[in-house]
Amino acid sequence: MTDDAHSDQAFRKLERERVADRIMEDLRDQILRGALPDGSRLPPERDLTERYGVSGATVREAVRALTAMGLISVRHGSGSFVTASADRMIALSIASAIQLKHVGAAEVLDILGTLNAHAAKAAAVHATDEEIAALRAAAERLASIDSVDESVHALKRFLRLLSEISRNALLATLCRFFADLQVELGIAISGGPKLSEWRRVAGALHPERLAVVEAIEARDGDLAADRVTAYHQRALELVTATPHAAEIRISDPGYSHVIAALLSSRPVAGTR
Structure with missing residues (x-):
């Protein structure tokens, strides 16, 4: 030829x-x-x-x-x-960046706090009374932790509602991905879905969740943002309390598994 x-x-x-x-x-x-x-x-x-x-x-x-x-x-x-699906496209992009840049679990957990602080500030201004009442109801469902599955569902719903009532569609989509990732990482880092550990983490945060709701009810955006920041700082302390948790990076099999599972399941059904 x-x-x-x-x-x-x-x-x-x-x-x-x-x-x-x-x-x-x-x-x-x-x-x-x-x-x-x-x-x-x-x-x-x-x-x-x-x-x-x-x-x-x-x-x-x-x-x-x-x-x-x-x-x-x-x-x-x-x-x-x-x-x-906007959720799936953003999940693919963010998860790829997390894996490519070898972002640590603690860094991922910290991002949601920043995003939700913006969401809470906006929610204090834009959310309707009915939406805020729904947020309070979601928080109240976490007053007692009797089942890992039920509390995981309730926690995801609370975090999703917090972002969705901000009336910022892009912010809410970003928050949904990181909220699901935070909850699943919390379970993975604590060694699996153990009720005692989940009570120690999710149960201990109930007062902080109510404080966020109260600030939004008062229509005080700055206070709501401050309380969300305090909530996520406390959550990060509780989730990363084990010696192994501080060392978890993308190379950790459990962490990689959580990323892969979220990608394959987006959009997550039954948590909205």
């Missing part, structure tokens, strides 16, 4: 890849604009090849790229479906 033939093959391959990229970008734009909403079925491959005037191989290449981004899920025998 001549050099010219080799060059021609390379050129055709490059052009095909560029076409696939353009198809991927067009479909991604439709997904992000909502023209192809979350849960909807992607048009069949045959329809896409006709629409774009390309081969099936080029369409499949574009779909593979969207699948790698977490925007499409291919179900063999059923087709391709849109799985574009």
Whole structure:
């Protein structure tokens, strides 16, 4: 085969890849604009090849790229479906950064405190009385810890509500990821879902949670932010109280497992 033939093959391959990229970008734009909403079925491959005037191989290449981004899920025998969730996309990005930069567990736990302080300050201004009442009810469910599963569910709900009533959608999405991660890390670091340890951590924080609610009820944003900061500092102290916890980094198998589990389960069902 001549050099010219080799060059021609390379050129055709490059052009095909560029076409696939353009198809991927067009479909991604439709997904992000909502023209192809979350849960909807992607048009069949045959329809896409006709629409774009390309081969099936080029369409499949574009779909593979969207699948790698977490925007499409291919179900063999059923087709391709849109799985574009803001929670999942942010989780993928943040978790990748955590792993790439070898961020420690304590650093991850600290981030949620900063985010929730902003959320609490905004909630004191923007939340309705009904939303604040729901936040108090969520906090009251944690007055006694009788079951790990039930208290984990209640704690995630409290943290999610705290961010959601801020009326800042991006902030709430970031907080949801870190809240779930904080709770799961707390369980992992304490050696597993042991009721006695969970009572020591989650149970001891009940007064701090109520203090946050009271500040938001008083519509005092600065006080609410200060109390959230105090709550998270205390939580960090309790969660990292064991000698092993202070040394946990991304290389720790338990920590890596928590990250992987959150990625595979986003969005987390039943905790909102």
